[in-house]
Amino acid sequence: MARAVKPERKAELLSAIQDYLMDKTLAELTFRSLADGLGISSYVLVYHFGNREQLVNEIIRSIESRLDSMRSTDVRDIDQDAWRSYLMESWRWTMAERNRHLARLEFEATAQDIVAASPRGTAQDHFRMLHEKARDWLVVQGIRPEFADTDARLFTSTFYGLQFDFVVMNQPEEATKAFELMVSVFFSNLEHRLATDGQHV
Numbered sequence: 228m229a230r231a232v233k234p235e236r237k238a239e240l241l242s243a244i245q246d247y248l249m250d251k252t253l254a255e256l257t258f259r260s261l262a263d264g265l266g267i268s269s270y271v272l273v274y275h276f277g278n279r280e281q282l283v284n285e286i287i288r289s290i291e292s293r294l295d296s297m298r299s300t301d302v303r304d305i306d307q308d309a310w311r312s313y314l315m316e317s318w319r320w321t322m323a324e325r326n327r328h329l330a331r332l333e334f335e336a337t338a339q340d341i342v343a344a345s346p347r348g349t350a351q352d353h354f355r356m357l358h359e360k361a362r363d364w365l366v367v368q369g370i371r372p373e374f375a376d377t378d379a380r381l382f383t384s385t386f387y388g389l390q391f392d393f394v395v396m397n398q399p400e401e402a403t404k405a406f407e408l409m410v411s412v413f414f415s416n417l418e419h420r421l422a423t424d425g426q427h428v
Contacts, residue, residue, distance in 0.1 A: 237275050240265075241289045244282075249328045253283055253335050284347060287336045290329045293320060294353055302364040307417075310364060311410060314386075318406050321390050322399050331394045358383040370420050378416060385409050 247264045248256070258279060262269040276282035297313070305313070320326055337350035362379035366372055389409065393402040 237285075240271075240275055241285060244286060245289070245325075245329060245332075248286070248332060249325065253286070253332055253339070256283070258282070283336065287333060287347065287349060290333050291349055291353055293317075294356070297360060298356055300360070302360055303367055305364060307368070307414065311414070314410055317386075318403065321393060322403065327394055327397070330390055334391060334394060354383060354387065357386070365417065368417060368421070369424075370417065371424065374420055374424075378413075378420070382409075382413055 243265055244261065247261060256279070258269045258272050261282075262272055272282065276285055321330060333350070336347070340346045340348070340350055358379050361382050362372075362375045365375035365378055370378065386409070389402055389406050392405070393399060396402070
C-alpha cells in the first residue's frame, strides 16, 4: 500500500516549482530538468505528482486558487465598496513581479488547453465564474439581467486583458492607470444604467 502524500510537503514543492519557473515555460518543463533544478530526485516528483500532466495541473490549480475566495462568496453580501476593494486587491496581486510570471504561466496553460486532447477547462471555468459573479452582482444592484450579462462580459474580458497587458508589456504604472480607469467606467456605467432605467434597489 502506497504511503500517503504529506500535504505540507506537496505545498512546499509547488512553491519551489513556481520559483523555478520564474524564467521558464511550461512547454520546456520535464521531471528531469525540474528535479535537477530543485536538487531532488525525479522519484520525489513522481511520488507527489504522478506524471508530468498531473504536475502541470497541480501548478495551474495552485495559481488559480487565488480565485477560491470569490468562488465561495455570495454576491448578495458584497456592497459597492467591497466589490471595488476586491478588484483593487486582485490587481495588486497581479502587480507583484513573481505573480506576473505566475499569470504568464496561467496564460500559457490556457493557450495549450485550447488545443489539448484532454483539456483541463479550468481557464474557461474561471472566466465563466468571474463573469457570472459580476453579472449576478450587477443584477443584485438593480441592473436588468440582459444588460448585466453584457456589462459583466465586458468587465471580465477587460480584467483579463489588462492582466495580459501587464504580462506582455511589463509596464505596471501604465497598466494600473488603465485598470483604475476600467473600474471607474464600470461604476459610472452602473450608475448610468440605474439612473436611466429607474430600477433602484
